[in-house]
Amino acid sequence: MVLADLGRRINSALAQINKEPVIDEKVLEALLKEIVYALMESDVNVRLVGSLRENVRKAVNIQELPAGINKRKLIQKTVFDELCKLVDPGVEPYKPKKGKTNIIMFVGLQGSGKTTTCTKLAYHYQRKGWKTCLVCADTFRAGAFDQLKQNATKAKIPYYGSYTETDPVQIAHEGVEKFKKESFEIIIVDTSGRHKQEAELFEEMKQISAVVNPDNTIFVMDATIGQAAELQAKAFHEAADIGSIIITKMDGHARGGGAISAVAATRSPIVFIGTGEHIHDLERFSARPFVSKMLGMGDISGLMETVQDLKLDQNKNLMKNLEQGIFTIRDMYEQFQNISKMGPLSKMMQMMPGMSELNFEGSDELGAQRIKRLMTIMDSMSNAELDSDGKIFIHQPVRIVRVARGSGTTVREVEELLMQHKGFQNMVKKFGGNKNLFKGMGQNMDPSKMSPQQIQQKMAAMNKMLPRGMPGMNNIMRSMMGGGLPGMGAQGMPDMAQMQNMMKQMGLNLPGMGGGRRG
Structure with a gap:
């Protein structure tokens, strides 16, 4: 995407000043020159670009800045604010009223x-x-x-x-x-x-x-x-x-x-x-x-809105199951349903800080196909099979053959799905039934009291919940767990209160992202 290329160029220019031993007018002019070229190549009006440059110069007067001011952060913040002004008309749009036409x-x-x-x-x-x-x-x-x-x-x-x-x-x-x-x-x-x-x-x-x-x-x-x-x-x-x-x-x-x-x-x-x-x-x-x-600094508010749209806190049955260490095949079906509802994987992940630097090429189509195929297999299962812990297939292997025929898949694919479910189930037993990781994760859960280790466990659980074969996820989770998110400048760190609220929403039905029961 061309605007992503523009963002990378501007972010690269902003990151370059962190390498400069001394911030002077020469460094500021070099930064502004790179930003101006990048904006002009993206077809932004010359007058608007010139206005941005002059506004940054006025706000960051190197010679008149008092001692002790962090010049790097001031420059980064000023550029960010001016870029926002460039695309902000400053007018509130119409908002529909609920319950009315x-x-x-x-x-x-x-x-x-x-x-x-x-x-x-x-x-x-x-x-x-x-x-x-x-x-x-x-x-x-x-x-x-x-x-x-x-x-x-x-x-x-x-x-x-x-x-x-x-x-x-x-x-x-x-x-x-x-x-x-x-x-x-x-x-x-x-x-x-x-x-x-x-x-x-x-x-x-x-x-x-x-x-x-x-x-x-x-x-x-x-x-x-x-x-x-x-x-x-x-x-x-x-x-x-x-x-x-x-x-x-x-x-x-x-x-x-x-x-x-x-x-x-x-x-x-x-x-x-x-x-x-x-x-x-x-x-x-x-x-x-x-x-x-x-x-590349993410859009935490957009990600929160996407997660909240799923109304994850409404499935109390699943929450009760998780606390007891129970995870049925139907529960797994619902996790895949909610992952599908969140829209394309690349769009969702690029809302997270630093994710725009990662390559998601092919992830949307392949990921959607993979989830759809797994759900097709589960659509061919009976209610008794969906509500089971999977052992029913071990005791009666003929069921595997019937599900494969009914879904137009192979016996091996059905077996792989059952193995994946068993892995999820073991994780739920380990973290839910034994360690009570999911206890209290309903509406009264306070994410501000969660330790970094708990948050990491939940994010890792989300990664495990995605079907095998979805590209890009391992790199994403490594980037998130490592703490060194690329493309993070002075404005890059998300508001922690927002992040905690997002984790509260996303953590309600972990592992994965739970939702309403399948009808």
Whole structure:
């Protein structure tokens, strides 16, 4: 990803000053020169880059700094703060209200990924417990309704559209009224793509807005247009009451930095960025976490949000089993379910400090395939087998053959799964039944009282809980256990209270990450 390359270059420049015996104006200028080149190559506006350089110079006046000031930390902190200002419009976006109808209207240019982003946002809120739905008011592009219908069906999100009605204003009105009566909380209305020079389509956009009366209008913009984003954003602002912006196609494009900084210059709140084609590839945008993650310092708040979305503290049966040293095959199934819900492995791990330096190439696809295959095997087991400790297969080996045939796998694969479960079970007996490691890990657990050794044990247990064959995990855990996380600068250390809270969430159902019972 190009922005990751930008982050590495800036972080490398910041790390270089730690090697300098004396911090003087020459060192500061060399640092600023490297940062300026890196930002310019990422298509950030020259005026904004120049402003950043001058602001750092003013804040870090080497000759006037009093004795005893840590110049290295001051420089690193100032650069970090100025990078945040570069992408922070300083405006609070609209926040949906729980228990009420929130109408969100999408507008944007043709080909910006608007329809796909509609489904991503609906899925985002659905995961958080909101009642969401989609309305397709795009009658201009052939196949628009089919695309939304396919995406919504896959994500199990209700939708409304028409193959016969050609008036987008009528479709939008009917769809919104239908879902209002059914008490949906998030109603997302997709509209036709349009350009700032298309007056007729802009008038249509205004008519749809008038009839659905949206609480928030989101402008979806393609990151590949770079600095041209500013002109488009201003044009849409003048034509419609734009409440916030989503920037798509941020994965791997050099102009991503230019797009974000250009939109921020219009003081338009950026709410999400699209980082890929899959339904999970939508990340909440906030300036400080974004810059922190870009520099390889992690996004602890984002990781906490991902973990909290799983509602890990609701499975009291599993917690009771763990305390008693019991771990059934069904319990293992649920751990894999929750790992899958957390989204792509690479996205989750890059939220941790230093993880962006590690290579996750191929980990998402292979890891997902591995988990899916193991769950397919368990889907072919009976309730008695799932609720057992696995010994039932030893006493009746014919069951292994039946499960292999039913799941379309081999006897060896079923045996490997059972061996893996036995390993997990032995670990639970060792740490739960014998050493009471999991005792008191329910809602009353206080992570602030956990020793570093206990935290390490829990993180190691998480690593063991992942299926064998998932690449990248050994390097991750070694990096985390060794304490020497790469890419950690003055701003790199996460807030310990946040980390403890995250561990509280993640530790509830260790080993692995437990969740609701399988229905």
